[in-house]
Amino acid sequence: MNSRRSWVIFGIGVFAYLVAVMQRTSIGVAGVAATERFHVSAAVLSSLAVVQLIVYAAMQVPVGVLIDRVGSRALMIAGTALMVVGQVTVAFAPTITLAIVGRILVGAGDATVFTSLMRLVNSWFRGRLVPQLSQWIGNIGQLGQVLSAVPFALLLHQSGWTTAFLSAASVSVVALVGIVAAIRDRPVGSSEGPRPATWLESMRQLRISLARPGTQLGFWSHFTTQSSGTVFSLMWGLPFMVFALGIDPAEASGLLIVSVVAGLISGPILGLLTARFPLRRSNLVLGIVGMMGIVWALVLLWPGTPPLWLLVLLLVAIGVGGPGSLIGFDFARTSNPLHSLGSANGIVNVGGFLASFVMMFLIGVALDAQNTAHTTAGLYALDSFRWAFAIQYVIIGLGVVFLVRARRRTRRRLAEDEGIEVGPLWVALVDVWRRRRGQEPGENVQ
Numbered sequence: 001m002n003s004r005r006s007w008v009i010f011g012i013g014v015f016a017y018l019v020a021v022m023q024r025t026s027i028g029v030a031g032v033a034a035t036e037r038f039h040v041s042a043a044v045l046s047s048l049a050v051v052q053l054i055v056y057a058a059m060q061v062p063v064g065v066l067i068d069r070v071g072s073r074a075l076m077i078a079g080t081a082l083m084v085v086g087q088v089t090v091a092f093a094p095t096i097t098l099a100i101v102g103r104i105l106v107g108a109g110d111a112t113v114f115t116s117l118m119r120l121v122n123s124w125f126r127g128r129l130v131p132q133l134s135q136w137i138g139n140i141g142q143l144g145q146v147l148s149a150v151p152f153a154l155l156l157h158q159s160g161w162t163t164a165f166l167s168a169a170s171v172s173v174v175a176l177v178g179i180v181a182a183i184r185d186r187p188v189g190s191s192e193g194p195r196p197a198t199w200l201e202s203m204r205q206l207r208i209s210l211a212r213p214g215t216q217l218g219f220w221s222h223f224t225t226q227s228s229g230t231v232f233s234l235m236w237g238l239p240f241m242v243f244a245l246g247i248d249p250a251e252a253s254g255l256l257i258v259s260v261v262a263g264l265i266s267g268p269i270l271g272l273l274t275a276r277f278p279l280r281r282s283n284l285v286l287g288i289v290g291m292m293g294i295v296w297a298l299v300l301l302w303p304g305t306p307p308l309w310l311l312v313l314l315l316v317a318i319g320v321g322g323p324g325s326l327i328g329f330d331f332a333r334t335s336n337p338l339h340s341l342g343s344a345n346g347i348v349n350v351g352g353f354l355a356s357f358v359m360m361f362l363i364g365v366a367l368d369a370q371n372t373a374h375t376t377a378g379l380y381a382l383d384s385f386r387w388a389f390a391i392q393y394v395i396i397g398l399g400v401v402f403l404v405r406a407r408r409r410t411r412r413r414l415a416e417d418e419g420i421e422v423g424p425l426w427v428a429l430v431d432v433w434r435r436r437r438g439q440e441p442g443e444n445v446q
Contacts, residue, residue: 064346
């Protein structure tokens, strides 16, 4: 199964996702430039990213259904082409309205790539390698944020808005050529079964996937871990560092790479832990959420301007949240059959982006509400950011409540499916683990 062709498809698919992340995060790096180009308020500016994420999140379930119905290749081709058109539209946009249209197209195209790639990995690879490759997809893909933070930002500052966004669009053209040339949906002779024959059957598969507690656990895991980093890197991180903390714009763009490096280091470790301890995956998720909450509290409660080392610590914490969110897809993988995995992955992928655009928009509203002087300095004041960023605790806290509830239902379903009837739930789960390791319940496991 893990043939040379499998790795070629994986490599080209990951490159396409890397490019999609670059297109997604380019507007975050261009936030200050967009303010100067379009002369709009924080709430209106946030709509550039918020509308993009709304489209991305809204399309995840339809994209998942389409993956199960028509395959990943067709969707990746269409999505990458849409990103090219969207970035060209943004490049020449004379008004904020047309720029928003361009970002809608970018969001629609971006929505197809990641979920399609996750489905390809499950078709071309098997076993414990799958959760590790899922982490590598996220890690390598996040290098797209480096492309937007360094070469794209450099082009933006030196050559201007139009040149920078046209250059970004050209990279998607390269990815599109690779997808057309090499990507195939499944190996010859694959045993994963036929695709749904009708849309009615596709909708039935979607309802079944949504009803599974493991799919819901994946959704809330993604919701709680991915959103904070997305909000920071995609919209509000650069204005916070430049205006509230007084960091040079070029240095601030470079600092965003810290979260990418943190993800690159932590991702493989989380992948190994996920594969080795599948019954402890939700503990990993809750631990990551707790870590981010503690570091954010230090930043927001620090008397005066937070020091650089604390900002770096924050970037590391939210950087770990990126690969942490990929654990949600492993819940979907182990809770759904392969023929409906596209739908399940689409449901999971809605979670983090739903939380992200809600927080992104509310932070913009909170900043505007505190800007009584109607000045840039007042808009992006440190104290204003403290109150605005605190909104995260409400949204993510709600997600944690639903995560814990979904975890309880998932554990009960797991115990029932394995036919375990007696003893406390933790004993049942240990027995499940032992059976899957080829041991009898009650054996001593070292």
